[in-house]
Amino acid sequence: MNIVITGRSGQVSRALQREFGSTHQLTVLGQTDLDLAQTEQLRAAFDQLAPDLILNAAAYTAVDQAEEDVERAEAINARAPQILAELARERDIPFVHYSSDYVFDGRRRQPYTESCIPAPLSVYGRSKLAGEQGVLAAGGRALVLRTSWVYSHDGQCFFNTMRQLLAERDELHVVEDQLGAPTWAPTIATATRQLVERLLTHDDVGGLYHLTNAGQTSWYGFAAAIAERLDQRGELRARLYPTTTEHYPTPATRPLYSCLDCSKVEAVLPSALPDWQADFDRCWARLESDRTLN
Template sequence: MRMLIIGRHGQVSRELQSRLGAVGELIVLGRDELDLAQPEQIRRQVRSVGPDLIINAAAHTAVDLAESEPDLAFAINSTAPGILAEEALTLDVPLIHYSTDYVFDGEKVGPYTEDDTPHPLGVYGKSKWAGERAIAEVSGKHLILRTSWVYSNHGRNFLLTMQRLLQEKPELRIVADQIGAPTWAGTIANSTLALIERWQAGGTAWGTYHLTAQGETSWFGFAQAIGEALRQQGKPCATLIPIPSSEYPTPAVRPLNSRLDCSRLAREWGVSQPDWQTALQACLAGQP
């Protein structure tokens, strides 16, 4: 099986590359080989590879920057996924695409389900929601996997930023009123592998699913867990002070509630995720 992974250096892509080689041949295209802002380049590259499965692990994920460059965000997050879905339909192969909790406004009291109507607050969320619709409108074989608060040992993310700042600063003020599930990119890759194996065994429950770690915390709680891991290693750690989002303004408004109900993925595909604390320990230990 030939699997085309779009995106080479992103957090999820790197974890996918370390796991999926066991089930087939990987063709990985980074930005230098495939610019998602260039529709004809997308079509040309997909047709040249002729894959049995397409995985779109690339996106415009700079949430605040998207507010000042909406055209680029929509080109990469909306137009490109629709084109990938069209090419997948032509080849009669599945498309796996990753989306985000930012498609919701965060005003719901409980966890969001796949049946809740998206209402994104900013350009990033609006572009990702438009991408979901573009894929669904093509009506091909697809899995849209919404996740949240992604981190890993690579790239730029909250975990790595906190590990650095906690050792550099005497005190850190961290937002405590945004609630969600920190999700290790390795968890996403492990679940993607499980989904591919179930598809190969005959699974066809295509559609949109939520895929995050189990449990919930705030950014403050996540920072506390990172700090505790540093202390256990005998490293210095800053004092953490909880603050409301209003004291940390950003160009893009973040949803206060990013909790996603992942029970449908477990029910229809038999794929579930570990709790966020267990996954964090696995990430910190460098486990697969």
């Protein structure tokens, strides 16, 4: 297949490139190739590319900055996905779009299902919700995959930011009262491939799914796992302290609880999604492997 993947340097996009690259022809688009905020350009661009599958891994992910940069966040996260989904429907090709746990307000204390009513607390969350609603309204063979706390061993993410700060600072305070599921990007990519393969042969797979690693932790718990590995390597410098959201104010309000129930997607996938700690071990092993090679 000729597959178009957006969001060239993002965590999910990189993992998708590795997952699909050995068996398919890829066209990977970054902002310099196609600015998704310029929605009037999308139709002409995709007429020229003529893809067999579109994986939209691009997103405006600067959660706090979005509070001021509303227009661009809405263009990339809301309007562009709907247009891409409409283009895919017109061509009768599969379309995969990724959304966020931040569409929920975090007042629940058990994992959110796909039937739970979203109530985003931020511009980012509202724009992601609008995007997934637009994709689903467009119809066609579309998949919307809500995920959470995405990370990998390379690129910009909490995992790598914490590795750097814990090795450089004397102390670090991380919020302990926000709970979710750290989700390894390669797991998202593998599940995407499996879902697309089924989507190409079955009519019962489209729609909205939650897709995260199993289990839950806090941002502090995630940071503590990173600190433990750094300590084993003799690279830990900072003392790590828990704090609360109240004592760490940010421009955008984040949900205190955003765990997602993934039983719907697990009924379709060939196996259960791994626990976050198991994938954390795999991510660290890949980091160590890259260090050895370099």
